[in-house]
Amino acid sequence: MSQTMALNRLGSIFLVFFLLSCVAVIVNAENDTAEDEYWKERAAVAMKIAEESVHPNPQEVTEEINADVHELIMGQNSTKRKLRGSKGYDGxxxxxxPIDACWRCDPDWADNREKIVDCVKGFGKKTTGGKGGPIYxxxxxxxxxxxxxxxxTLRDAVIxxxxxxIIFxxxxxxxxQQELMVTSDKTIDGRGANVVIxxxxxxxxxxxxxxxxTNIHVKDIESKAGGMIRDCVNHFGFRTRSDGDGISLFGASNVWIDHVSMARCDDGLIDAIMSSTAITISNSHFTDHNEAMLFGASNSYSQDKIMxxxxxxxxxxxxxxxxxxxxxxxxxxVVNNDYTHWIMYAIGGNMNPTIxxxxxxxIAPESHVAKEVTKREYTDxxxxxxxxxxxxGDLMVNGAYFVESGDPNVAKSEKIEMLPFKPGTLASTLTRFSGALECCVGQPC
Structure with missing residues (x-):
């Protein structure tokens, strides 16, 4: 073979590879564009729902939950009962x-799992999860x-x-193996089993x-490399590395997290960002973690004002x-919680949140430099x-103190004064059975 012929053949081979690479680039670009359009469409729908979910007068919601607590504690609720379900308690x-009083002591809870939909309080009160759908x-x-x-599998259920x-x-x-992508209108209900993610x-x-x-354990969650992951029955796509949050809310609305036990995640235990709103987190137990909850991830994302x-x-x-x-x-x-441990601070923030x-x-730690409950981040x-x-009505123990600011009347109204929230002295009672429960079918939970 002459040198000219060899060079021509090499040139032809190079041309073929070049054309194939161009085709691959075009195909990948088209796939990326389609993927971007898919998530843009979902983001637009989610933002519309989030804006519709915002309560025009949030003080009304705080008043409602305070009134419910008052009614239960004062014995005005005819459904007041005894409660079991926590480790070490067999009474x-x-x-x-009031959330637990709504369903916990019904021995037939397993035959009417959807009853808990009527029990949610606070900003997530309109959440219905998988109500009306089949059981998986x-x-x-x-x-x-x-x-x-x-x-x-759980992954098949949530898509x-x-x-x-969804029950177990x-x-x-x-x-x-990778983050679990959950679709709308789902209940993950771990009652009756010990479910650990x-x-x-x-x-x-x-x-x-x-x-x-509700009623699951989430612990030792790891950041994952990402890759091709299915997020609904008719779509899968490439996901970048996950942060390692236990539960991550990204543009999510009408969410209720209840009786969950959480510990040791690579990032947050629960993070809510990108206009997530209408959320209630209740009756849960959090341990062994640095940065527990982040609500709003960026100083530049002012759309989180609807949170x-x-x-x-x-x-x-x-x-x-x-x-x-x-x-x-x-x-x-933040109402009727029991803060028994922190090392740096309990509640913090910036960008003018209302708390x-x-x-x-x-209950403040022994360290004399960590007595303050609050921390304003990077702000004069x-x-x-x-x-x-x-x-x-907060109870400050071991030198704890809360630095207030702003309008002293922002949370006051005639209704709150008539039916007040319960004082911090009762926080340990109100949270006594926090975390995932030991529920047995046919018995009160």
Whole structure:
């Protein structure tokens, strides 16, 4: 073969490879464009729902939950009962807060799981989860195929269309290979089993609505590399590395997280960002973590002004350091929680969030430099003194103190004065059965 012929052949081979690479670039670009359009469309729908979910007068919501607590504690609720379900407690069932009083002591709770939909309080009160949909029973704890999930797995359940009430056939530990992408109108209901999501990816609620997560453990969640992941029955796409949040809300609205036990995640235990709103986090137990909750991730994302979150009847326990929660923009009602541990601070924020703290117990650490409950991040007093951060009826223990600011009447109304929230002295009672419960079918939970 002559040198000229060899060069011509090499040139032809090079041309073929060049043309193939151009085709690949074009195909990838088209795929990326289609993927961008898919998420843009979902984001637009989610933003519309979020804006419609914002309560025009958030003080009314704080008043409602305070009135319900008052009614229960004062014995005016005819459904007042005894409560069981916590480790180490085998006495009669005693309802200690109005959410639990709504359903916990009914021995037939397993025959009427949807009853809890009527029990949510606070900003997430319109959440119905999978109500009206069929029951999906998770029978398989594996997570081997994240693009084509096996029927019977949790990943297969959460991507289904329409309302779905997801329960578990038996106790299981689920190790997610990648983040779990949940679609709208779902309830993940761990009652009746010991369900642990651990040592893998966390739960992601991205551009979805109407989600209930109840009675599960979420711990030791890891950041995952990403890749091709199915997010609904008719779509899968490339996901970048996940942060390692236990439960991540990204443009999600009408969400209720109740009776969840959480610890040790690579990033936050619960993070809510990108216009997530209409959220209630209740009756949960948080331990062994640095940055527990982040509500609003960016100083530049002012759309988080629509964020409204209720944090009620939770126990912030051993091994916690900070962010319980840390807030940007938005309106946050922190009511009747028990803060027994922190190392740096309990509640922080910046970008002018409204934070109403009522009836919590704050037990400061021994360190003399960490007695303050609150922390304003990267902001001069000349600015934060106008932010509405109020403390009413909180119990301060071991030198704890809450630095207030803003309008002293922001949380007051005639209704609150008539039916007040319960004082911080009762926080340990109201949160006594926080975390995932030991529920047995046919018995009060």
């Amino acid at each position: 009669p069932c005693e309802a200690t807060n 029973i998770v029978t398989d704890d594996s997570d081997d195929d994240i693009v084509n999930p096996k029927p019977g 289904q269309k329409g309302p779905l009430w 056939e038996h106790s299981m530990v689920i190790r997610l 651990a040592f893998g990816g966390g739960i992601t609620l991205q551009y979805v609505k109407n989600i209930i997560i 409204q979150v209720t944090v009620a009847f939770n126990h912030f326990g051993q091994g916690l350091i900070q962010r319980m929660p840390r807030c940007r923009f938005g309106f946050f009602h 109403i703290s009522q009836g919590n117990r704050y 007093e000349s600015e934060w003194k106008h932010w509405n951060w109020r403390s009413e």
